[in-house]
Amino acid sequence: MGRAPKWDAVTSSATPPAWSHKVTWERGDILRPATYAPLLKGANFVVHSMGILLEADYKGVLRGQESLISGLRKAFTAAPQPGNPLERRVTGADGDIRPPETREQLTYENMNRDSAIMLAKEAAQENAAAFVYISPPAERPCYRLEAESTIAREFPGMRNIFIRPPFLYDSSRPITMPMAAMTGVGAAFNGITGGIFSNIMGAAGVKPLKVDVVAEAVVQALHDEAVKGPVEVPEIEKLAEKAWRSTML
Template identity: 75%
Template sequence: MSAKRVIVCGGNGFLGSRICKHAIARGWDVTSISRSGEPKWNTVTSSATPPPWAHKVSWERGDILRPATYAPLLKGADCVVHSMGILLEADYKGVLQGQVSPIAGMRKAFTSAPQPGNPLERNVAGGEEDIRPRETRDQLTYENMNRDSAIMLAKEASREGVGAFVFVSAAGGAPVLPTRYITTKRQAESTIASEFPRMRGVFFRPPFLYDSSRPITVPMAAMTGAGAAFNGLTGGLFGNFMGAAAVKPLKADVVAEAVVEALGDETVKGPVEVPEIEELANKSWRKNML
């Protein structure tokens, strides 16, 4: 039996790099696609030195907002993973160039802005076209990053006959985030499931992720865990308001291992909530112990 060929879009990120690691551990052929190629390792692990498994990954460059830059890399893939997104919107060019303050850039997330519809409805071409409409060309929005990039990646994957597509969604929003953060995630899930039914769609809904290699995430996870405990004690009364802040946090490696287990299990499809994520990770752990 030949090894699976897995494409991880966002494979150089906090979660994506760990998905690559666990897929490599299974002997699979893994390609990461991101704008910068190989990770800056000190941003995703506790060391600036590449880990031993890293040389087995093909670190490719591509722009998730320009399908033509990554579409050729999907040929022959068995599984594709979308592990990208933003928590807050920003006028990234203005911020980087010093023309807009970070606070002003993020403030755009909470103000009325053009909200283009589904890129499939806008007949976005698969050529050199950027999936962002002209009026949001310099803006990273929930629509283009959390929704449209996933839909267009799924479209290209389906065209190549990919068997399984994993979209890393989210357990919920939070009081500090605009509601569009989570609604665009859910819109992506719904569109991918309805428009590409021949491809097994798996929609992971992880909570807050933490790891000791990112020290700041540990106390934040403790705070989130306290919120989850409080929500449990109140019978889930504040669950809708608190969103992901009311859900037990998980270690990033647990979610990554669960994603890889789901790729190999054809019975897994549709939304995957936190309890199922933990079950999949435990199933993978037991396999590795045998």
């Protein structure tokens, strides 16, 4: 069994939140399906909620677990484009889904696209009723669309839900607060100008959302069988509001 996270690294307090005691914590490696596949047995719903913005282990650099030079080398080393992970032969005792040539590199593709596709595959094999993929930002829509289209095509037996949030912020991650403020200004400007700069501004032109809002929307979407396919920002907000109202009854 795994350990609970270090709470002051993921929330604003070192004290575990009340709900954390209702969770069974397990350890796994998203890039090695063999480490988590047994945990999916009997699962009704499976949610993929991880990814990176930079092609380097920037968290490892910030925590002193990796040198800055090593992190920069990973970030700027050109990596091959290995394509659909379902077409690769996963070999070796660890079952790492990364090709050998990118084994030492955390690329945007393997963290945001490939891990989602392989998790969906494992979920489908265990007959999960629904699968949620929280898509990466729209700045790299090709990877998002590749993941979504592959999951929808290869695993039609599951109700696949593709949550497409904008920039997410939370007080537990102080760096996200000023970034959210700037994004909010961009969204306001985009609204005033009628959205004519949407293609240029990308995610910077969309109102940011608090992490909790997206989490509530995901839970609501899983329990509403009418929800499937891409879920954009307006629907995310509606689902979150519906979830909030249900707690008031």
